[in-house]
Amino acid sequence: MDTFTGIVIRTDGPQVTVRDELGRDWRCVLRGRLRQELTGTTSPIAVGDRVEVDRVAADLGAVRKIQPRRSQLVRRAPSDKSAPEQVLASNLDLAVIVVPCPLRPTVIDRYIALAQRGHCQAFVCGNKVDLVVRAVAEEVLAPYRLAAIPVALTSALTGEGIETLRAAIHGKLVAFVGPSGAGKSSLLNTLDPLLGLRVGSLTSAGKGSHTTNWASLYQVDGALVVDTPGLRQIGFVENEGLDAADDLFPEITALGGGCHFRDCSHTHEPKCAVKAALEAGDIDETLYRRYARLARSGRL
Ligand SMILES: Nc1nc2c(ncn2[C@@H]2O[C@H](COP(=O)(O)OP(=O)(O)O)[C@@H](O)[C@H]2O)c(=O)[nH]1
Ligand SMILES: [Mg+2]
Ligand SMILES: [Zn+2]
Secondary structure (H helix, E strand, C coil): CCEEEEEEEEEECCEEEEEECCCCEEEEEECHHHHHHCCCCCCCCCCCCEEEEEEEECCEEEEEEECCCCCEEEECCCCCCCCCCEEEEECCCEEEEEEECCCCHHHHHHHHHHHHHCCCCEEEEEECHHHCCHHHHHHHHHHHHHCCCCEEECCCCCCCCHHHHHHHHCCCEEEEECCCCCCHHHHHHHHCCCCCCCCCCCCCCCCCCCCCCCCEEEEECCEEEEECCCCCCCCCCCCHHHHHHHHHCHHHHHHHHHCCCCCCCCCCCCCCHHHHHHHCCCCCHHHHHHHHHHHHCCCC
16 A cells, blocks of 8 residues: 655644645544554644555545654643643654743743653743833843753734744744743744734634644744644643753752752752752742742642
8 A cells, every 4th residue: 555654734633634745735544553552642643743644545544653753742631640641742843932921930931841841942932022121021031041941032013033033943843832822823923924823812713623623733934833722731740840840950959969858859858958058048049939839830
């Protein structure tokens, strides 16, 4: 049988759309055996997946295999530890974290953690800069720059920062993630006015949309961009929040070597070197608060 490889550009219930190497789109079903292998996950196949497809008819294919993922954005329902994970997008070169000004570091931190957990590079895009004093927003972003995480301040309204964003995503497969209403779809429309994505509807995207269809991939100049729906919350299970905090705040993790307990979370344990440093004024209180917020986020 005739077989080709392609990339999943849209998931829609039991069907997916696969773009082949010539840029043609195929409506595809999943082979029964593949479906069985994938039971237990809510998103057995994700936008960005590279797949092998059997040609079934002129424009119809059957996915027989998903190639191993390089990276993925995964989230779980925060209220339910037993809930299966959902893969929002896979094989990403970059996760563009779109957050609205005024910027809230704790929100940014959680999205960075989400990206790092899925082995995605993070890029912080502080959007709606037209609403605030730029210097204040720059100050919030400074620690991320220091941590070698690229950042930009943008406005989908005025076009400020759009060329920086365009350059950052050029030639890459990226996903726009962030809270609902941050301006993800607006930014995409500014990058490419022909996209005409719906903006501003906080509840549902409207006609024809339903919960299983939650990410689509768009061609924007030289980039492929996944527009994800807003995540109300990002779920962490067990110690993922703590692991993420350790990755994001190495200066605090380094101090942790001096704690009494080897698995000290630096939040409530006695004889904690981090708390001691905090009391002595050796670490910044805001930084510590961000650490603690993220570290605790894995617990109920
Ligand atoms: N002032 C201002 N408003 C924006 C900007 N970007 C988006 N918006 C508005 O914010 C709302 C949500 O935008 P949308 O793109 O739908 O956000 P999404 O949910 O992240 O896709 C809409 O009313 C937009 O017009 C911006 O840069 N500045
Ligand atoms: Mg949107
Ligand atoms: Zn400690």
